[in-house]
Amino acid sequence: xxxxxxxxxxxxxxxxxxxxxxxxxxxxxxxxxxxxxxxxxxxxxxxxxxxxxxxxxxxxxxxxxxxxxxxxxxxxxxxxxxxxxxxxxxxxxxxxxxxxxxxxxxxxxxxxxxxxxxxxxxxxxxxxxxxxxxxxxxxxxxxxxxxxxxxxxxxxxxxxxxxxxxxxxxxxxxxxxxxxxxxxxxxxxx
Amino acid sequence: xxxxxxxxxxxxxxxxxxxxxxxxxxxxxxxxxxxxxxxxxxxxxxxxxxxxxxxxxxxxxxxxxxxxxxxxxxxxxxxxxxxxxxxxxxxxxxxxxxxxxxxxxxxxxxxxxxxxxxxxxxxxxxxxxxxxxxxxxxxxxxxxxxxxxxxxxxxxxxxxxxxxxxxxxxxxxxxxxxxxxxxxxxxxxx
DNA sequence: AACGTAGTACTACACATGGAGTGGTGTCAA
DNA sequence: TTGACACCACTCCATGTGTAGTACTACGTT
Numbered sequence: 281x282x283x284x285x286x287x288x289x290x291x292x293x294x295x296x297x298x299x300x301x302x303x304x305x306x307x308x309x310x311x312x313x314x315x316x317x318x319x320x321x322x323x324x325x326x327x328x329x330x331x332x333x334x335x336x337x338x339x340x341x342x343x344x345x346x347x348x349x350x351x352x353x354x355x356x357x358x359x360x361x362x363x364x365x366x367x368x369x370x371x372x373x374x375x376x377x378x379x380x381x382x383x384x385x386x387x388x389x390x391x392x393x394x395x396x397x398x399x400x401x402x403x404x405x406x407x408x409x410x411x412x413x414x415x416x417x418x419x420x421x422x423x424x425x426x427x428x429x430x431x432x433x434x435x436x437x438x439x440x441x442x443x444x445x446x447x448x449x450x451x452x453x454x455x456x457x458x459x460x461x462x463x464x465x466x467x468x469x470x
Numbered sequence: 471x472x473x474x475x476x477x478x479x480x481x482x483x484x485x486x487x488x489x490x491x492x493x494x495x496x497x498x499x500x501x502x503x504x505x506x507x508x509x510x511x512x513x514x515x516x517x518x519x520x521x522x523x524x525x526x527x528x529x530x531x532x533x534x535x536x537x538x539x540x541x542x543x544x545x546x547x548x549x550x551x552x553x554x555x556x557x558x559x560x561x562x563x564x565x566x567x568x569x570x571x572x573x574x575x576x577x578x579x580x581x582x583x584x585x586x587x588x589x590x591x592x593x594x595x596x597x598x599x600x601x602x603x604x605x606x607x608x609x610x611x612x613x614x615x616x617x618x619x620x621x622x623x624x625x626x627x628x629x630x631x632x633x634x635x636x637x638x639x640x641x642x643x644x645x646x647x648x649x650x651x652x653x654x655x656x657x658x659x660x
Numbered sequence: 661a662a663c664g665t666a667g668t669a670c671t672a673c674a675c676a677t678g679g680a681g682t683g684g685t686g687t688c689a690a
Numbered sequence: 691t692t693g694a695c696a697c698c699a700c701t702c703c704a705t706g707t708g709t710a711g712t713a714c715t716a717c718g719t720t
Binding site: 301302303304305306384387388390391392393394395400403404407408411428429431432434435436437438439440442443445446447449450458459462463466467 | 628
């Protein structure tokens with residue numbers, strides 16, 4: 281098992297792209313090698329087996345989907361009103377759109393996790409942390425609404441993103457924008 | 471190309487199970503043959519190629535996810551109040567749970583549709599019809615709320631189902647029940 | 661400065677698997 | 691008798707795993 285951390289990360293990032301493009305079953309060592317442009321056999325040296333590969337990708341993907349430190353810091357400044365919250369949600373949706381393959385890969389991982397208990401455990405942990413963080417953020421901001429509001433918003437936005445990524449002709453960009461606004465407004469004004 | 475309609479349907483239903491269990495890439499003629507317990511090579515005779523198979527599954531899956539005539543008729547009777555609407559949504563969520571593999575297969579199809587334009591067209595058509603039907607149903611019922619309410623509810627419930635199917639430890643059954651109630655209540659009281 | 665060593669990159673191969681497509685034979689019913 | 695379909699067998703091909711072995715590079719030692 282090789283230890284070169286940069287290379288491992290490059291392989292995992294390549295795996296994310298493969299996942300999004302080829303699906304879970306297409307995530308093979310060879311495909312990862314090809315995507316990362318390293319010689320065939322390299323991935324074999326970095327992951328014990330495919331299960332290990334899935335688990336490591338599951339551990340990393342959330343890091344790449346969450347906003348970076350600077351963005352978080354920026355959002356902690358200024359007034360915390362509903363407009364600001366909506367802005368944050370729009371940014372979330374846009375960020376996902378900009379890292380399209382990351383979100384698709386996460387969906388593939390979710391589906392794959394019905395077959396791989398280890399992967400399911402990793403994803404469950406990450407996602408629960410994310411939801412709790414969102415609830416905490418909302419509570420600290422002093423905005424109206426309760427934790428149910430936050431969860432409902434989480435649900436609606438996630439599917440909105442799925443809809444946009446998988447069947448982009450269902451809603452127009454304009455409709456998506458309005459739906460985000462509506463979701464924030466109605467969730468918080470419960 | 472064979473024409474036996476019953477056999478074709480049996481093959482498509484088998485394909486749905488394969489999709490849910492093995493993923494999109496695992497949907498092969500041979501796997502369908504095995505699942506339907508017919509001799510190898512049969513699926514080859516019923517579908518021109520894999521693309522055709524995907525498209526036909528996409529056309530059929532929605533028929534199996536929607537409520538049957540009797541259920542629809544039953545729901546058209548009696549008072550159309552918010553409690554009744556919530557009941558309908560609970561039934562939707564339960565129906566999906568009872569046909570687990572169907573919903574998972576639909577998710578696989580959505581992901582696969584990012585690679586198959588024909589499939590995307592079929593799914594887009596079906597889903598748009600479904601959303602429009604939901605909006606129409608709501609409007610006819612005379613319940614409070616507008617079309618945005620219906621769409622937001624659609625979004626939230628869909629992801630709730632995804633969450634339950636893929637990572638069942640995120641929310642308890644109790645929480646899911648409450649979230650359905652909350653989603654209906656808050657959507658309609660906009 | 662020469663040497664040795666360890667870790668890693670890279671290459672090659674043996675082995676196995678799985679699936680597509682097709683041609684052909686058997687069977688049944690109109 | 692004929693046509694459609696179920697069933698079977700076989701060829702060809704593509705892909706992937708796991709591993710053994712070679713080449714390179716950096717670094718520490720004397």
